[in-house]
Amino acid sequence: MGLTQQLVKFSTAEVPEEAAAMMRLSLFDWAACGIAGAREAEFAPFRRAAMVEEGPAHIFGGDGAGAATAALINGTLSHALDYDDTHFAHIGHPSVAVLPAVMTLAETLDTPLTDAIDAAAVGVEASIMVGVWLGRGHYQIGYHQTATAGAFGATLAAARMLGLDAGQTRHALGLCASMASGIKAQFGTMAKPLNAGLAARTGVEAALWAQAGMTAAEDGLEGPLGFGVTHHGEGAEVKPPRKEWQISEISHKFHACCHGLHAMLEALADVGLEADRIAAVKIRTHPRWMSVCNIAEPKTGLEVKFSYRHTAAMTLLGHSTGAIANFSDAVARDKDIIALRDKIEVVEDETLSETQSQVTLTLTSGEVRRLRHDLMTPITLEARSVKLRSKVQALLGEGHGDALWTAVTGSDLDAVTACFEGAKGSGDDGR
Amino acid sequence: MGLTQQLVKFSTAEVPEEAAAMMRLSLFDWAACGIAGAREAEFAPFRRAAMVEEGPAHIFGGDGAGAATAALINGTLSHALDYDDTHFAHIGHPSVAVLPAVMTLAETLDTPLTDAIDAAAVGVEASIMVGVWLGRGHYQIGYHQTATAGAFGATLAAARMLGLDAGQTRHALGLCASMASGIKAQFGTMAKPLNAGLAARTGVEAALWAQAGMTAAEDGLEGPLGFGVTHHGEGAEVKPPRKEWQISEISHKFHACCHGLHAMLEALADVGLEADRIAAVKIRTHPRWMSVCNIAEPKTGLEVKFSYRHTAAMTLLGHSTGAIANFSDAVARDKDIIALRDKIEVVEDETLSETQSQVTLTLTSGEVRRLRHDLMTPITLEARSVKLRSKVQALLGEGHGDALWTAVTGSDLDAVTACFEGAKGSGDDGR
Numbered sequence: 001m002g003l004t005q006q007l008v009k010f011s012t013a014e015v016p017e018e019a020a021a022m023m024r025l026s027l028f029d030w031a032a033c034g035i036a037g038a039r040e041a042e043f044a045p046f047r048r049a050a051m052v053e054e055g056p057a058h059i060f061g062g063d064g065a066g067a068a069t070a071a072l073i074n075g076t077l078s079h080a081l082d083y084d085d086t087h088f089a090h091i092g093h094p095s096v097a098v099l100p101a102v103m104t105l106a107e108t109l110d111t112p113l114t115d116a117i118d119a120a121a122v123g124v125e126a127s128i129m130v131g132v133w134l135g136r137g138h139y140q141i142g143y144h145q146t147a148t149a150g151a152f153g154a155t156l157a158a159a160r161m162l163g164l165d166a167g168q169t170r171h172a173l174g175l176c177a178s179m180a181s182g183i184k185a186q187f188g189t190m191a192k193p194l195n196a197g198l199a200a201r202t203g204v205e206a207a208l209w210a211q212a213g214m215t216a217a218e219d220g221l222e223g224p225l226g227f228g229v230t231h232h233g234e235g236a237e238v239k240p241p242r243k244e245w246q247i248s249e250i251s252h253k254f255h256a257c258c259h260g261l262h263a264m265l266e267a268l269a270d271v272g273l274e275a276d277r278i279a280a281v282k283i284r285t286h287p288r289w290m291s292v293c294n295i296a297e298p299k300t301g302l303e304v305k306f307s308y309r310h311t312a313a314m315t316l317l318g319h320s321t322g323a324i325a326n327f328s329d330a331v332a333r334d335k336d337i338i339a340l341r342d343k344i345e346v347v348e349d350e351t352l353s354e355t356q357s358q359v360t361l362t363l364t365s366g367e368v369r370r371l372r373h374d375l376m377t378p379i380t381l382e383a384r385s386v387k388l389r390s391k392v393q394a395l396l397g398e399g400h401g402d403a404l405w406t407a408v409t410g411s412d413l414d415a416v417t418a419c420f421e422g423a424k425g426s427g428d429d430g431r
Numbered sequence: 432m433g434l435t436q437q438l439v440k441f442s443t444a445e446v447p448e449e450a451a452a453m454m455r456l457s458l459f460d461w462a463a464c465g466i467a468g469a470r471e472a473e474f475a476p477f478r479r480a481a482m483v484e485e486g487p488a489h490i491f492g493g494d495g496a497g498a499a500t501a502a503l504i505n506g507t508l509s510h511a512l513d514y515d516d517t518h519f520a521h522i523g524h525p526s527v528a529v530l531p532a533v534m535t536l537a538e539t540l541d542t543p544l545t546d547a548i549d550a551a552a553v554g555v556e557a558s559i560m561v562g563v564w565l566g567r568g569h570y571q572i573g574y575h576q577t578a579t580a581g582a583f584g585a586t587l588a589a590a591r592m593l594g595l596d597a598g599q600t601r602h603a604l605g606l607c608a609s610m611a612s613g614i615k616a617q618f619g620t621m622a623k624p625l626n627a628g629l630a631a632r633t634g635v636e637a638a639l640w641a642q643a644g645m646t647a648a649e650d651g652l653e654g655p656l657g658f659g660v661t662h663h664g665e666g667a668e669v670k671p672p673r674k675e676w677q678i679s680e681i682s683h684k685f686h687a688c689c690h691g692l693h694a695m696l697e698a699l700a701d702v703g704l705e706a707d708r709i710a711a712v713k714i715r716t717h718p719r720w721m722s723v724c725n726i727a728e729p730k731t732g733l734e735v736k737f738s739y740r741h742t743a744a745m746t747l748l749g750h751s752t753g754a755i756a757n758f759s760d761a762v763a764r765d766k767d768i769i770a771l772r773d774k775i776e777v778v779e780d781e782t783l784s785e786t787q788s789q790v791t792l793t794l795t796s797g798e799v800r801r802l803r804h805d806l807m808t809p810i811t812l813e814a815r816s817v818k819l820r821s822k823v824q825a826l827l828g829e830g831h832g833d834a835l836w837t838a839v840t841g842s843d844l845d846a847v848t849a850c851f852e853g854a855k856g857s858g859d860d861g862r
Contacts, residue, residue, distance in 0.1 A: 042644065049643035050636075052497045053484035066483045142656030147609075178578075178622050179629060181612040185648035185656040191609050194645065198610060205481075212476035214625065217616035225573030225616040232661070 003133055003222045003238065007126055007152070008169045010240045011160050015118040019245040021381055023121040025388055026085050027103075027416070028408040029252050030095040032392040032401070034060040034078035035422035036324065042190065043080055047073055057104035058417040067104040068204045071154075074100035074420075076197030079146075080190075081324065083395075086251045086259070087124075088355075088376075090131035090149060091139045093196065094250065097150025098123035098157050100200035105161045105207075106413055113413040119160040121247060123203070127153025128246045130221075135234030139184075143231060147182025147195035152221065154203025162207050174216025175206040177227040251375060254387050255321040257305040260289035263357035264308060267373040268315045275317055275340050277363050283308050284349040284358040294346055301327040312359075313340040323394040396422070434564055434653045434669065438557055438583070439600045441671045442591050446549040450676040452812055454552040456819055457516050458534075458847070459839040460683050461526040463823040463832070465491040465509035466853035467755065473621065474511055478504055488535035489848040498535040499635045502585075505531035505851075507628030510577075511621075512755065514826075517682045517690070518555075519786075519807075521562035521580060522570045524627065525681065528581025529554035529588050531631035536592045536638075537844055544844040550591040552678060554634070558584025559677045561652075566665030570615075574662060578613025578626035583652065585634020593638050605647025606637040608658040682806060685818050686752040688736040691720035694788035695739060698804035699746045706748055706771050708794050714739050715780040715789040725777055732759040743790075744771040754825040827853070 001009075015023075037043070038061030050073050051063065057070035060077045064070065078084055079096040087094050098120055106116040131149035139145050155176040159169040179202040182195035210216075222228050228235055255265050264283055285308070293306040304310050304327050311321055314337055319326050331337065352358060355375040362368050379387075393401035400419065407415040432440075446454075468474070469492030481504050482494065488501035491508045495501070509515055510527040518525050529551055537547040562580035570576050586607040590600040610633040613626035641647075653659050659666055686696050695714055716739065724737040735741045735758050742752055745768055750757050762768065783789060786806040793799050810818075824832035831850065838846040 045643035046640055046645050049639050052486075052499065055483075068483065142661040144609075174617070174620070175622055175625070178575075178613050178617055178626055182609050183648075183651065183656055183658060183661055185651045185654055185658075186605070186609055187656075189605070189646045189648055191606055191645065191647035191651075194606070194640075194647075195609055208480050209477055209625075212480035213473065214477050214622065215620045216622035216625075217614075217620055220614065220616045220622075223616055225614055225618075227614060227616075230573040230614055230663070 002219065003130070004170060004173055004219055006240050007129070007156055007173060008166050010126060011122060011156050011169050013122060013240070015121045016243065016245060018381070019121045019125070019247050020117050022247050022250060023117050023124065024408055025252070025381065025384055026095045026124070026250060027099060027117065027120065028392065028405060029388055030078055030084055030099045031404055031408070031416065031419060032395045033081055033084045034074055035400070035420060036083070036395045037077040037080035038422055040080050043077060046076070046190070055108065057107040058420040060420050060422060062421045067108045068201050068208070070104040071100040071200040071204045072197045074104065074197070075200030076193045079193035079196040081256070083253050083256055083324070086253070087128055087131070087246070087249060088251065089246060089249065090128040090145060091136065092127070092131055092146035092149055094124040094127050094150065094153065096196040097146060097199035097203070098127060098153045100197070101154040101158050101203035102161060103417065105158055105204060107417055109161060111161060111413065113411050113416065116161070116413060119157045121245070122160055123153040123157025125241060125245050125247050126156040129238045129240070133233065133236055133238045134228065134231070135236045137234045138232050141232045142184045144182040144184050144186065144192070144195045147199040148180050148231065150196065151176050151180035151199040151202040154200050155206045158203045158207035159210070162211055164207060164211060168210045170218060171214060171216050172206045172210035174218065174220035175209055175214060176202055177217065177220030179206060180227065252384065252388060254391050255311070256324045256327060257311055257321060258293040260285070260293040261308060261311050263355055263373045263375050264359060265311060265315055265321055266375070267357050267359045267371040268312060271316060271361065271371070273316070273363070275336070277365070278316065278340065278343060278361060279364045280362040281312060281344040282360040283312060283344065283346045284352060285346065286352045286354045286356065287348040287350060288354055290348050298332050300332055301329050304332050308346045309341045309344040310337065312344050313337045316340060320394055322391045433650065434561070435601060435604055435650055437671050438560070438587055438604060439597050441557060442553060442587050442600050444553060444671070446552045447674065447676060449812070450552045450556070450678050451548050453678050453681060454548050454555065455839055456683070456812065456815055457526045457555070457681060458530060458548065458551065459823065459836060460819055461509055461515055461530045462835055462839070462847065462850060463826045464512055464515045465505055466831070466851060467514070467826045468508040468511035469853055471511050474508060477507070477621070486539065488538040489851040491851050491853060493852045498539045499632050499639070501535040502531040502631040502635045503628045505535065505628070506631030507624045510624035510627040512687070514684050514687055514755070517684070518559055518562070518677070518680060519682065520677060520680065521559040521576060522567065523558070523562055523575070523577035523580055525555040525558050525581065525584065527627035528577060528630035528634070529558060529584045531628070532585040532589050532634035533592060534848065536589055536635060538848055540592060542592060542844065544842050544847065547592070547844060550588045552676070553591055554584040554588025556672060556676050556678050557587040560669045560671065564664065564667055564669045565659065565662070566667045568665045569663050572663045573615045575613040575615050575617065575623070575626045578630040579611050579662065581627065582607050582611035582630040582633040585631050586637045589634045589638035590641070593642055595638060595642060599641045601649060602645065602647050603637045603641035605649065605651035606640055606645060607633055608648065608651030610637060611658065683815065683819060685822050686742070687755045687758060688742055688752060689724040691716070691724040692739060692742050694786055694804045694806050695790060696742060696746055696752055697806070698788050698790045698802040699743060702747060702792065702802070704747065704794070706767070708796070709747065709771065709774060709792060710795045711793040712743060712775040713791040714743060714775065714777045715783060716777065717783045717785045717787065718779040718781060719785055721779050729763050731763055735763050739777045740772045740775040741768065743775050744768045747771060751825055753822045
């Protein structure tokens, strides 16, 4: 069975409880990223330019639009901080493409929250399947898998939301094959989050237009002259999941900085020592990260996001690395942090994987503590919830964070989207 | 100077009189294709689904929308009949990507018609440059150059319409590098014309969003991880035109059937013989076309569009091949046409190019006439106007065709777009 046919069949799959539970956590995380992202003032003029119509679907920061427009804007805003979830096999950020499509359609269609969660889980799982199928070659040549594989996941989720039949779903995927796009040349520009927004809009439009009778290639994804062969897809073998869905391997970011720092920050999470008891710190990391996030003496908040030494010192001194506001120029200049930073050394270690880090703490007493963490270590849904709630509270404030948590764990869609308004779209609240 | 930089510079080029004159003819041809395309009933539900907002830009067949939405719909409708213009070096149909972007922006910005014509000429010329730069390899692997190269042309035209500065224009092209898309797998489906509509919308959105401060890769088109390398671009050397623009080599379709038949139909255009004086007809054509448009005994109007013998007999009997309505099932069954068709033979000839055809007519008197035509034969603007006026009259009726001609040769933009309404969007007027 070809990939398209597999996806069409998978669009109506029953969603396992664990997959739905994981999707709810990602909804919580994604919504917080979107609400916080809407405060980025530089995106405000884009948001106004893209708002071509008013409608029932909430946009992060306030206002409402039709499903396609809202998906475009919400996808973009929720990826603006680069603080959303990741799936390593997908090679991308699954929620920012799929959830904007699902949630804005849910609001226009009045879909129950549980059904929206199921559609999103199917869409995310599908985007992982397509991401794996496209493979690392697709990513390496320069495609932004978040956007390309993500568009197909968003399309399948939207098709399920609209209740398309098998033929229409196939046409929707075929339309997506002409619309999915996005390149890595954009990294470091505002077009990177835009890629996610475009993928989300593609999902909504492909499904709505297929519903309106638009036809497309039957094998637009994997056929000759199709998306895979034109876009350097590797065509790796993939199969729809049986019991265990790949969605269970989603990584959430718990630190508002470069992903290369996260294993080290997790290793240091529970040290609980007074700073004056620390004599020396040695951080071992995969060689790949040495050129990515090893700024020895950062001068700005932005540079701090790419500094092992500075973020390690912050953590040891109790500064949260989950709060975006802590990556400020003032923190870059903080004397106590700099004093501790001077005791920290970073070395590369080829025996570690990219997701591993090892830290050796030498105390003034002579005691030596060895700590290590691997981001691939399974984490229970409960433990993940605790960490996510703390992240979201840091992002949105305790009240707003708790309200969002209550909403996403409930059954009322409107309660969730009511939380999207955040700072009412001011986009310039002084952050 | 890199391609992006060349395009940015070219965006403000002065447009030679001949290029502008050619663009006016293409505007005339394109508008007629769009008005006629809007009558295709199967596109009516898409049109409704895509109409997310009302606005000042005319949509073919009636109604108005904002610039981006109108560009999407008009680009799609104007390519629905596959009767619009072609540029062989571009490997695509330039007007359906560029003109919808320019004309819908012109209506929202109140741009004078002459300035819109200039912007369109720059956009079309730019799309040819990008098409040549991407090369045949890009087309062969499966990209629809009309949509990919076309999106960059539409973006540059839109940037000129909005008066973007060099930096903004560069960002617009960078945004386009993440948005341009469209594959050939769609040929034969409704997604083929949709590709053109998406390219037109991309042009409008990329320029508007760059104006709103969205940033993108500086070298999204030709840099590492950029559009060219990811999309199998050949990177052929291109330079902006000096005196002679490539737009002068646009081909217009004068027959509502497969392009492979056109050289033969042109060769037979002025024969002027009574059918009973014809004893035998031998058509020679490039071998490539034998599997494309050589249905010996077509049974339907659609099959007639791919039949040398049937269309040759139609032409010799005075049935216009410029009128879409003539490609009907009734014409496929017409006894007189079939009788003459039985005297016609088609043979392949490797000495001919794809744009050439040769016809030998043997009369009952024993006289032999040899006719030939090459589509690449230059044609004056005057001769082209005459043929286009006749084509458009056949498409729209004499009154509507003449009104459109008067409008596009005048200076009033609103007079042109007033003609777009056509059959008032009924989409089901019995055709």
